[in-house]
Amino acid sequence: MNYNLNQISGKEEKKSTFAVLKKLLQLISDERRNLLFAFVAIVINSTLLLLSPLIIGHTIDTYISTKQYEGVLLYSCLLFVMFLVTLATGYLQTKLMGGVGQRTLYALRNAIFSKLQELPVSFFSQNKAGDLISRVNNDTDKLNQFFSQSLMQFLSSIFTMLGSGIFLLLINFKLGAATLTPAMFILLFTALVSAWVKSKNALNLKSVGNLSAGIQESLNNFKVIIAFNRRDYFRKRFDETNQQNYRTAIGAGIANTIFIPVFGLFSSLAQLVVLIYGIHLIAIGEFTIGLLISYLSYAVNFYNPLRQLAALWSSFQVALAAWDRISQILSLENDLQVITDSTEKTSDALLSFRNVHFSYAGSQEILHNISFELQKGKTYAFIGPTGGGKTTTASLMARLYDTTKGTVLLNGKDIRSYTAAERSNKIGFILQEPFLFTGTVKDNILYSNKAYADYSNAQLEQVIKEAHLEGILALFDKGLETEIASNSDSISLGQKQLIAFMRAVLRNPELLILDEATANIDTVTEQLLSDILKKLPKETTLVIIAHRLNTIENADEIYFVNSGEVIKAGTLAHAIDMLLKGKRSS
C-alpha cells in the first residue's frame, strides 16, 4: 500500500470544503455544551449590537429633536447597560472558546499519535519523521488557532451581518438592496479565490514539514556531518529548504491578505451608496435624519464584520489546509489486517513460506517464489551478500510486511490470522539496529513484557538468572538501574544489542530471530550469547542472520539468500563457497 503522505495529498485536496468541514465539526462534537453557551453569548452580543442603532435613531427622532432630555437620559442608560452586557458576553465567549481550542488540540494530538502507533512499518519507511512531527505540532496548532480565536468571531460576524442585512431590507427595501449589492461582488470574489488561498497555505504547511524533516535529518546525522566535514553541504541544503519555506510563506501571506483590500473597497462603496441614496430619500421626504443615522450604523454593522471575515476567511483556509494534512494521517488504515483462516492446519512446521513473492511499495521484486519450512526446536542460519534479502525475509517471518503473493504460515495457519499481540508473543525479533527508550536497562528489557511488569529488581534478577542472562546483566555497571538515554552516546551499539537480546529472550518466544544481532559484540561476549542460545528451551526455533560465519557453525540448516532466492546451502563449507562466488548453486 502507498503510505506516502505527500503522494496522497493530490487526491485529498480534491475533497470538497463541505466534507472537510463536516469532519472538523465531528471532532468538536464533545464540546457541544461549551459551544452552545458560547453561541448563546454570541447571539446576545450580536442582538444587542443590532438593537443599539435602532435605539439611537429612535432617541434622535423622538427625544433629541423635541428636546425631551429625560428620554435622552433614559435611553443613554439603557445603551450603557447594553454595552456592559456586550462586554460580559464577549468575555464569556472568548474564555469558553479558548478552552475548546486547547482541548481540541489535546484530543487531536492524541488521536494522531494513537493513529501513528497503529500504522505499519511501511508507513514509517515512506514518510519523513520531521514532516510527521510538523503535522502533530504545527498543523494541529493552526487548527487550535482557528478554534480558539477565529471560530466564534466568524460566527458572530456572520450573525451580525445577517441581522444587519435583514434590518437594512426591512427599513427600506430599495435602499437595502442597493446597499447590499456590493456584498454580492465580495461573495463572488471570495468563492473564486478561496481554493487558490487554501492551496497557497497547503504549500506553505508542506514546506514547514520539509524544513522540520531537514532539521531532523541533520540533527540525527551530526556525527557523519562533522566526521566528513560536510557542514557546508547540510548548510546549503538547509538554506534551500529554508528559502523554499520563505517563498511559500510569502505566497501564503499575499494570498491571506488579498481579501482585506477588496472587502474594504466594496464596504466603502456601500457606505457611499447609503449616503447618496439616503440624502436623496430625505430630500423627497421618504426618510428622516434619525433613520439615516440608524441606517448608516446598520450598513457599518453589515460591512465591518464582512471586513473581519476577510481576515477570518484566510484563517479558515489555513485551518482547512492544516486539517487536510492531519486528516490524511487520521484516515489511513493499517493494511496488515487480521483475517480469519478456517483452513485445516496443513503443516507441523513452526513457520513455512509457500511460494512467497515480495516487493516494497514502488520498487522491484525482492523475493521471487520462495518456499521453505522451519521446524520446531531447530536452528537456522540465513547468510548471503549485502542487500541479498535476509532482513526482508526475516521481516516477513515476523509480519512486519505482508507478502505480495504467496503465504507465510505460523504453526500451520496463515500468519495474517494472528493478532499483533499473539504474533509478538510467539516471535522475538532482534533488529540490526535495536532501538532503546530513555529510561533504565530494566525499563528497556521489560518493554511490552507484561508478565514481569510488577516485578521488583530482586525478582527480575532471579528471572534473568533462570534464563542464564545474568552474565550479560553483569556487563552493565549499575545492573538493572543503568540509565539509558535514547540516541545518546552513553551506551554503545553492542551494549544496545545486548539489552535487545535480553528483552527478546525473556519473552520466551517460539521463534527467535537474530538479525546481525552480534555484529557489534566482541568475541568473548559473543561466546557468552552463544552459550545462552544453547540453553534456550529445546522447542525454541532460532533464525540467525549473520555475516560472521563462526556464529552459524552449529546451525541445523543453512539458507543462502541472494538475488530474490532463498535456497538450502547444505554444509557450511558449501555455504562459504557460495558466498565467495557470490552466486547460487544447487
Ligand SMILES: Nc1ncnc2c1ncn2[C@@H]1O[C@H](COP(=O)(O)OP(=O)(O)OP(=O)(O)O)[C@@H](O)[C@H]1O
Ligand atoms: N524499506 C525498504 N524499501 C525499499 N527497498 C528496501 C527497503 N528495505 C530494503 N530494501 C531493499 O531490499 C533489498 C534487500 O534488502 P535487505 O535489507 O533484505 O538485505 P540484507 O540481505 O538483509 O542486507 P544486509 O546484509 O546489508 O543487511 C535491498 O536491495 C534493499 O535496497
